[in-house]
Amino acid sequence: xxxxxxxxxxxxxxxxxxxxxxxxxxxxxxxxxxxxxxxxxxxxxxxxxxxxxxxxxxxxxxxxxxxxxxxxxxxxxxxxxxxxxxxxxxxxxxxxxxxxxxxxxxxxxxxxxxxxxxxxxxxxxxxxxxxxxxxxxxxxxxxxxxxxxxxxxxxxxxxxxxxxxxxxxxxxxxxxxxxxxxxxxxxxxxxxxxxxxxxxxxxxxxxxxxxxxxxxxxxxxxxxxxxxxxxxxxxxxxxxxxxxx
Ligand SMILES: Nc1ncnc2c1ncn2[C@@H]1O[C@H](COP(=O)(O)OP(=O)(O)OP(=O)(O)O)[C@@H](O)[C@H]1O
Numbered sequence: 001x002x003x004x005x006x007x008x009x010x011x012x013x014x015x016x017x018x019x020x021x022x023x024x025x026x027x028x029x030x031x032x033x034x035x036x037x038x039x040x041x042x043x044x045x046x047x048x049x050x051x052x053x054x055x056x057x058x059x060x061x062x063x064x065x066x067x068x069x070x071x072x073x074x075x076x077x078x079x080x081x082x083x084x085x086x087x088x089x090x091x092x093x094x095x096x097x098x099x100x101x102x103x104x105x106x107x108x109x110x111x112x113x114x115x116x117x118x119x120x121x122x123x124x125x126x127x128x129x130x131x132x133x134x135x136x137x138x139x140x141x142x143x144x145x146x147x148x149x150x151x152x153x154x155x156x157x158x159x160x161x162x163x164x165x166x167x168x169x170x171x172x173x174x175x176x177x178x179x180x181x182x183x184x185x186x187x188x189x190x191x192x193x194x195x196x197x198x199x200x201x202x203x204x205x206x207x208x209x210x211x212x213x214x215x216x217x218x219x220x221x222x223x224x225x226x227x228x229x230x231x232x233x234x235x236x237x238x239x240x241x242x243x244x245x
Contacts, residue, residue: 002027002152002183003048008057010043010207017043018054018207025185027151030178032198033187036238039204041187042082045156048185049079061152075103077152078145082160084137086129092140093125096147103148111147119143119173135166142173153177155186159193171197191230203234205241 003025010018018040025031033041046052048059050066050073059066064073086095093112100108116125121140129137138158145153155174159167167190174197177184188194194201195215203211203218211218215230222233 001025002029002062003031003185004058004060005044005048006058006060008044008047008054008059010040010047010052010054012043016207018047021057021204021207021209023202023209023212025183027183028178028181029199030174030184030186030197032194032201033185033204034189034194034201034234035204036241040207041204042156044204045079045154045185045187049077049154050074051079075148076150077154078148078150080138080141080145080153080155080158082156084129085141086137088129091126091128092121092132095129096125096140096144099144100147105147115143115146118146118176133166135162135169138162138166138170139173142170142177146177150182152183152185155184157187157189159188159190167193191234195230203237205237210237210241 001024003023005021005023008018008021009016021044033044035041043052047054048066050069061073061076064070064076066073086092090098096112097108100111105111119139119142121143124132124136125140142153142155142158158174159170162170171193174184174186186198198215200212200214201218202209211221219228219230219233222228222236
């Protein structure tokens with residue numbers, strides 16, 4: 001098992017954000033985190049990345065306990081957050097070189113070359129982030145996260161705000177990660193993305209995992225007799241929460 005999340009509870013300012021969240025992600029799997037706004041997806045990603053601590057529960061990656069905050073744990077995973085994190089005064093290439101040196105990668109320049117080739121980051125790597133489209137930046141962020149050769153990639157809404165063309169490019173990049181045997185956890189509001197990209201999904205609502213399985217399984221669970229779209233299944237699950245909550 002690549003990621004094990006066991007009974008995680010997390011609160012902020014006295015309010016429960018995640019309640020008893022358990023999740024298992026297999027090695028080489030693309031797992032999608034779905035759910036309405038405010039369900040707790042980003043909070044879970046932040047906990048997995050070691051950027052915040054849960055109140056209780058356990059997170060393990062490849063057998064390494066997150067609570068230990070070890071270098072080994074941090075090196076297991078690469079995080080691609082929602083917002084652009086490239087330095088505005090550095091070119092993409094300079095930023096990548098800085099990251100590679102911070103990671104202590106021996107031949108930093110060669111590694112940057114290799115990931116740029118892998119993720120088709122051409123001559124535009126010499127440009128400053130403000131000159132690049134959202135899709136280019138997002139692809140470069142995925143490439144940068146790969147510099148330390150992590151086993152697990154955490155992608156927080158990687159294709160939000162991108163046109164269909166750019167979105168497909170991001171999907172290709174994510175498929176490359178899977179082909180390389182990486183485990184990917186991805187949050188998304190795009191049902192097409194979940195359907196086309198994710199092996200399995202977990203649906204969060206008000207801080208709880210209420211479904212874990214395939215997208216087909218979720219559609220079937222909501223409407224066993226008649227085939228419905230994933231979007232309709234999503235809305236039904238989200239609305240059921242509003243009625244009971
Ligand atoms: N540091 C914090 N202090 C107080 N509340 C917080 C904090 N971080 C998150 N929250 C709250 O926790 C809830 C879950 O937020 P989170 O960003 O994890 O949801 P999400 O599922 O990623 O939402 P979205 O789909 O809109 O990105 C929200 O109600 C948010 O306001």
